[in-house]
Amino acid sequence: MALIVQKFGGTSVGDPEKIKNVARRVLKKQKEGCQMVVVLSAMSGETNRLTDFALQMQDIPDTREMDVLLSSGEQVTISLFAMAVKAFGDDCISFLGDQVKIITDSSHTKARIESIDTERIIENLEAGKIVVVAGFQGVDEQGNITTLGRGGSDTTAVALAAALKADACEIFTDVEGVYTTDPNICDKAKKIDRISYDEMLELASLGAKVLDIRSVTFAKQYNVPIHVRSTFTDTEGTWIVEEDKEMEGRIVSGVTYNKNEARITISGVPDQPGIAAKIFTPISDADIIVDMIIQNQDTGNGLTDMTFTVLRSDFQRTKQLLETIVKKTGATGGIHGSDTITKISIVGVGMRNHSGIASTMFSVLSREGINISMISTSEIKVSCIIEEKYTELAVRTLHDAFELDKDTVPEEETLT
Amino acid sequence: MALIVQKFGGTSVGDPEKIKNVARRVLKKQKEGCQMVVVLSAMSGETNRLTDFALQMQDIPDTREMDVLLSSGEQVTISLFAMAVKAFGDDCISFLGDQVKIITDSSHTKARIESIDTERIIENLEAGKIVVVAGFQGVDEQGNITTLGRGGSDTTAVALAAALKADACEIFTDVEGVYTTDPNICDKAKKIDRISYDEMLELASLGAKVLDIRSVTFAKQYNVPIHVRSTFTDTEGTWIVEEDKEMEGRIVSGVTYNKNEARITISGVPDQPGIAAKIFTPISDADIIVDMIIQNQDTGNGLTDMTFTVLRSDFQRTKQLLETIVKKTGATGGIHGSDTITKISIVGVGMRNHSGIASTMFSVLSREGINISMISTSEIKVSCIIEEKYTELAVRTLHDAFELDKDTVPEEETLT
Numbered sequence: 001m002a003l004i005v006q007k008f009g010g011t012s013v014g015d016p017e018k019i020k021n022v023a024r025r026v027l028k029k030q031k032e033g034c035q036m037v038v039v040l041s042a043m044s045g046e047t048n049r050l051t052d053f054a055l056q057m058q059d060i061p062d063t064r065e066m067d068v069l070l071s072s073g074e075q076v077t078i079s080l081f082a083m084a085v086k087a088f089g090d091d092c093i094s095f096l097g098d099q100v101k102i103i104t105d106s107s108h109t110k111a112r113i114e115s116i117d118t119e120r121i122i123e124n125l126e127a128g129k130i131v132v133v134a135g136f137q138g139v140d141e142q143g144n145i146t147t148l149g150r151g152g153s154d155t156t157a158v159a160l161a162a163a164l165k166a167d168a169c170e171i172f173t174d175v176e177g178v179y180t181t182d183p184n185i186c187d188k189a190k191k192i193d194r195i196s197y198d199e200m201l202e203l204a205s206l207g208a209k210v211l212d213i214r215s216v217t218f219a220k221q222y223n224v225p226i227h228v229r230s231t232f233t234d235t236e237g238t239w240i241v242e243e244d245k246e247m248e249g250r251i252v253s254g255v256t257y258n259k260n261e262a263r264i265t266i267s268g269v270p271d272q273p274g275i276a277a278k279i280f281t282p283i284s285d286a287d288i289i290v291d292m293i294i295q296n297q298d299t300g301n302g303l304t305d306m307t308f309t310v311l312r313s314d315f316q317r318t319k320q321l322l323e324t325i326v327k328k329t330g331a332t333g334g335i336h337g338s339d340t341i342t343k344i345s346i347v348g349v350g351m352r353n354h355s356g357i358a359s360t361m362f363s364v365l366s367r368e369g370i371n372i373s374m375i376s377t378s379e380i381k382v383s384c385i386i387e388e389k390y391t392e393l394a395v396r397t398l399h400d401a402f403e404l405d406k407d408t409v410p411e412e413e414t415l416t
Numbered sequence: 417m418a419l420i421v422q423k424f425g426g427t428s429v430g431d432p433e434k435i436k437n438v439a440r441r442v443l444k445k446q447k448e449g450c451q452m453v454v455v456l457s458a459m460s461g462e463t464n465r466l467t468d469f470a471l472q473m474q475d476i477p478d479t480r481e482m483d484v485l486l487s488s489g490e491q492v493t494i495s496l497f498a499m500a501v502k503a504f505g506d507d508c509i510s511f512l513g514d515q516v517k518i519i520t521d522s523s524h525t526k527a528r529i530e531s532i533d534t535e536r537i538i539e540n541l542e543a544g545k546i547v548v549v550a551g552f553q554g555v556d557e558q559g560n561i562t563t564l565g566r567g568g569s570d571t572t573a574v575a576l577a578a579a580l581k582a583d584a585c586e587i588f589t590d591v592e593g594v595y596t597t598d599p600n601i602c603d604k605a606k607k608i609d610r611i612s613y614d615e616m617l618e619l620a621s622l623g624a625k626v627l628d629i630r631s632v633t634f635a636k637q638y639n640v641p642i643h644v645r646s647t648f649t650d651t652e653g654t655w656i657v658e659e660d661k662e663m664e665g666r667i668v669s670g671v672t673y674n675k676n677e678a679r680i681t682i683s684g685v686p687d688q689p690g691i692a693a694k695i696f697t698p699i700s701d702a703d704i705i706v707d708m709i710i711q712n713q714d715t716g717n718g719l720t721d722m723t724f725t726v727l728r729s730d731f732q733r734t735k736q737l738l739e740t741i742v743k744k745t746g747a748t749g750g751i752h753g754s755d756t757i758t759k760i761s762i763v764g765v766g767m768r769n770h771s772g773i774a775s776t777m778f779s780v781l782s783r784e785g786i787n788i789s790m791i792s793t794s795e796i797k798v799s800c801i802i803e804e805k806y807t808e809l810a811v812r813t814l815h816d817a818f819e820l821d822k823d824t825v826p827e828e829e830t831l832t
Binding site (some may be wrong): 017019050053054056059061062064065066068069075079080082084087096099145361 | 437470488502512514561
């Protein structure tokens, strides 16, 4: 008998009627002969309502108490869900994080799951019950309630699927799956049927909208097949699974973009050993996260340029910090930068076996008159920094150039 | 150092501003040199909101899941309270029922406390923290969440006070204490300064409005002094304590009434052994609670009358049930009754040492032309059934007759 973990987010359980619909959906799957474990988030809006209360209490709410507060949200949805199942004549039992010993570390508001005791869940599944577990929450060794941070219910679902060795973890959301690119700016965007864990991780900025990215890391580690799909239709969504031959046949799986970064260049930096550390240690000490770093070859005069990107919200702060740093390094060319850039990326495991993908990307952008100011590559990704205003054009052009709207490989059997 | 348990109900913690006020009040007491344990209910209205949700799920909500649902309410108030204390610069830690092992039986929605583990509470008090505990909730031996029923937070507070050997348990509410009678119908009603556990139990119908009566039983058992007082003023309320000499000097402590009963008479019942069992066994089997029972002396013809009271909501059902029962007993006089009656009672430990109290009551009522249809007495109480329309007149007349508006004994030192 297949064991399926299904996770429904806040909009799927936003009111009593919606919770009943979720119960119907779960029961339908159970009737097909599956053992069902359900993970629920709090009702949509509830976390904001509670956070508002907290902010009326304390400017920076105590994190231990914040976790006690926020974890009440799923307590409401899981008990209502269990009642709904029972009203339909079936049996169901709800468990809070601490009741199935979802043990985490003690990092309140962003805890990490360390272990799960599946005994009580299995016992109840074997008794024919649907088991519903509160997402997002756990308990530390001392018995304090913890929460896993935004999107934490996805992590709960994947962790439970891993611990229970479930056949699949289905994440229900308000979109139909993961797309080749953002459908809002490219109407040729196509739902991806199957994608590897690594590609999904690289597509973070697309994926984060439908799926918490930490849960993908977790799924990869324990090889849990994830099925991202819509709460509102019965159509298949996107399966996130281990890489296979079929995927390698597809060179590029998706085009993604990130408007959340800013670029900073320090020019005329003395090309000496230790110079990078002198610049980046104080930045790191100020809790500023640096993404891409590029250092040009010394052009002959003993000077070099250093370019890097930071979060757009850290742009001004980073520039101010650099004023003093740069003086100490003896850089002569000053600090330049832009906070109207976009990082545009193509992702695909097929790149490993195909050459010329990056140069195709550069040519395509160049043909449209789009200048590339930085380039960074990984084994399965090429990212370029371009001016923000070209974002939509670049996405559409790359989507066309790599024929992402076409089925490049024959459809194989899906996992269900 | 005195250890005080303070309990605040739903109206006292009804919104973030009110929770801050409660925090200020608790801190003030702590600054006087007390160790503070605080018990909170859910915000007023929250239990109704959640119950409404549950009724949309299931006609008769599953009781285990109902407890999961309802216990989320206090989780919100205790965490917000802890944040408020911390915002004022002091330290505080919140605990749910299961975190301080408030172990109950498994009677969901009306569980009874079996034990409390005070170790974590004491540890945190000794570290100088205010400890706030969720009222109303516990956990059974299997780790299922339970709730103690309406008014359960009072019971939590008293049980904690007992387990911690606290110096006092203060119950904050929206009235100033327990009154000699209902101030709404008798403007001479006077706040009682001190009253014994037994009197309080007999004054149930007055007391239930300010204090859950099960908690008084508990307090009596463990000799926990309870102080019922107003959230909104600093004045002393009513102390509910062990009986002492001073109380005995007061003959009548309070006048109470109950409009919630109905009277039924079966006349012409054959006066045979076993007749009472024949009548009351089927009534009890139908879950109808009988309060007073009076059987008249056989008047010489081998027949007797049987009169008793039931809850007014059970009146019609009881009469229907009796139709068949009465035929079997061979009663000849038929069934009569009234659901417009009131049970009016005078209560006082002083009655033990004073004679003539009952007859004074009868005379007083008679002088006003109020007919008494049933009488029942205990060691410290006399109850009479009268017509409902005389309720207010009877209350005021008895209150005057026993001079409840006067200080009959000199005020002694209070316990604080």
